């Protein structure tokens with residue numbers, strides 16, 4: 120009989136007024152007892168609504184049942200059948216819109232803590248198991264993967280498991296994509312990302328950093344080098360600016376620059392050689408996960424006041440609910456229904472304020488969300504010294520500009536023919552943010568997985 | 582890895598280093614740059630490709646020791662390896678169709694200008710070069726420029742070598758002497774490029790400048806290197822580093838380049854202590 124407690128087992132976390140001054144992980148993870156207890160809340164539904172809402176189709180009731188029976192090896196096996204990065208997904212997936220959103224327990228109470236359990240199993244496995252994976256016999260085929268983010272790494276891992284010789288080419292000096300340069304340490308410790316990547320290397324995946332495809336090598340060079348198929352998982356890293364006056368003042372950052380300085384270049388460490396502005400009053404413009412991360416980083420670097428400035432309301436914030444709650448607990452101030460129209464600078468060219476207008480929600484637009492419209496005469500100035508723009512990113516043009524015959528759409532996203540990720544070029548597959556525009560880790564992984572299967576089929580039938 | 586094959590001081594603070602980097606050498610063109618990291622915890626340093634040898638698989642850089650990052654690079658010697666070395670980044674300088682060009686280099690900017698001047702000369706263009714330095718001690722690449730230039734003006738601020746004066750004065754006198762340039766290429770400190778552009782604008786001569794704002798990734802991912810060119814936001818690392826100097830907002834670029842001055846100063850002092858102790 121399931122445990123009918125309507126509440127999820129709470130996640131042990133660092134207290135808000137302590138954690139907003141350090142970069143250590145916020146959520147500390149379930150204990151063994153908590154995990155087994157939470158697992159017993161699962162009803163083991165026959166129709167498994169949670170599984171249909173998981174982009175990679177993890178057999179959720181099966182892995183949870185094994186936790187309830189204290190068979191953690193078994194639980195890990197179920198997970199690793201469908202996901203190659205469970206420690207990451209357990210931490211960053213928007214579960215409330217996916218598995219947990221469909222959980223039957225959620226109808227009359229809180230859903231089962233599926234993400235927390237996934238994280239628990241992955242962390243437990245990392246600490247307790249260190250058997251090397253059984254390497255498959257090489258099948259003699261070479262595949263290249265462009266970009267070492269979640270989509271590329273997943274595709275590489277799946278292909279390596281089938282015996283392919285896989286090389287991942289990564290532009291930056293470290294692998295991981297957004298997991299390394301974007302999502303901060305306090306939400307996703309870099310040691311976990313590094314270990315997941317080590318796991319792939321043990322499978323035989325080779326990762327060549329410092330290689331920009333489109334510059335160091337082109338897609339056609341890769342074919343000339345003997346790679347028979349390619350997966351492009353180059354993400355959507357090109358930051359958008361708003362195009363308002365004052366954007367070039369000192370103290371205006373794209374969220375990518377701010378987070379890259381802090382995460383990739385380690386500006387959060389006291390002895391780091393990477394400079395970052397020590398701000399007092401910061402406005403982060405945008406309402407997604409990226410905006411929450413930038414705001415929480417600014418707070419941790421010592422800012423007194425940090426605002427999230429978003430043009431719609433609380434309901435419309437696209438960030439994961441947990442991130443919004445964490446940000447609020449940490450003292451981030453939400454200025455909703457508010458939009459900047461100009462950044463103001465002082466005589467030295469440093470940011471000293473932001474001219475904003477208030478908004479109200481009108482009729483729903485094409486996306487179904489209510490369109491914000493400016494309230495007449497609502498202009499006001501918000502005093503700040505730093506502005507971080509987090510209003511979206513789009514795919515980088517380096518690959519599309521150097522790959523003849525690769526079709527892209529007007530947003531610069533690579534066009535794929537079907538779910539498999541086949542592009543307009545034979546043998547070239549793509550997936551993740553490079554195809555969809557900025558989305559989620561799990562969708563990127565799902566795309567990498569499908570493409571790996573399609574590449575396998577393509578090369579076998581060739 | 583990226584082994585240092587040669588290291589030679591060109592003047593007390595400007596060093597030439599040749600590095601084994603076959604893939605970068607294979608694709609490099611004048612005007613492009615690399616980003617390197619000396620060690621595992623180092624900053625990403627953008628440096629122009631000063632020369633390359635596709636057969637030997639080597640790339641040469643010329644750096645001026647200005648702060649913590651370049652001091653750390655300078656602490657490495659022949660036989661040691663750089664941790665990271667990525668490139669070639671940026672768009673190569675356009676040299677096609679140019680028949681007569683005046684190349685203006687200021688300080689370490691001469692290192693960036695030289696490969697472009699050399700390429701122009703090898704394509705049969707007539708190259709005039711104006712190279713400027715603060716004093717005779719700091720002069721670099723004089724012989725190299727002399728070999729490829731049909732006219733060379735060496736300028737120093739204090740007159741301790743060549744002619745006394747600024748590169749802009751030399752440029753203006755060449756133009757007034759009736760030289761019709763298809764293009765002027767100016768590479769050096771922001772202020773120098775700004776004033777060169779003011780001169781050439783007066784005479785209606787197209788002028789390309791090489792913009793070196795603060796960069797991180799060098800692939801268009803952070804936007805930290807953004808500039809305003811003809812009223813539009815451009816990323817120097819992927820759209821440049823070369824831009825039409827008459828369209829660049831230099832005052833903005835000058836203001837942005839001082840963003841981290843204080844923190845750089847601290848880092849520089851810390852490294853001075855560190856590396857002078859080691860020496």
Ligand SMILES: Cc1cc2nc3c(=O)[nH]c(=O)nc-3n(C[C@H](O)[C@H](O)[C@H](O)COP(=O)(O)OP(=O)(O)OC[C@H]3O[C@@H](n4cnc5c(N)ncnc54)[C@H](O)[C@@H]3O)c2cc1C
Pocket residue numbers: 211212213265266267268269270271288289290291294295296297298301302303330331332333352353354355356378408409412439515517518550551552553557558559560561563
């Ligand atoms: C700050 C931040 C927070 C986020 N938070 C969450 C979250 O909580 N939950 C969630 O699900 N999602 C989150 N996301 C979104 C998620 O991280 C992305 O959707 C996901 O990483 C996309 O994976 P990808 O493999 O397509 O691309 P990326 O992770 O972007 O990786 C692409 C890789 O390709 C490399 N590359 C690019 N161009 C080239 C080239 N020409 N040659 C070689 N390499 C190249 C890049 O350097 C990069 O390493 C967040 C994103 C950001 C920026």
Ligand SMILES: Cc1cc2nc3c(=O)[nH]c(=O)nc-3n(C[C@H](O)[C@H](O)[C@H](O)COP(=O)(O)OP(=O)(O)OC[C@H]3O[C@@H](n4cnc5c(N)ncnc54)[C@H](O)[C@@H]3O)c2cc1C
Pocket residue numbers: 614624625626627628629630643644645646647648649650651652689692693792793794795796797822838839842845846849
């Ligand atoms: C495309 C490009 C090509 C360049 N080519 C050369 C070259 O061939 N030779 C050469 O000597 N220098 C070159 N530079 C400049 C060189 O990158 C900087 O001098 C170096 O990064 C300074 O680092 P530092 O830590 O030693 O000094 P710091 O004390 O950190 O800085 C000194 C000054 O260098 C500039 N600077 C600092 N960090 C960066 C950065 N990440 N990117 C760009 N500029 C920075 C700033 O204006 C600063 O005021 C180039 C820069 C760019 C962007």
Ligand code: FES
Pocket residue numbers: 795796797798799800801802803804805806807816817818819
């Ligand atoms: S250096 Fe990051 S976008 Fe140019």
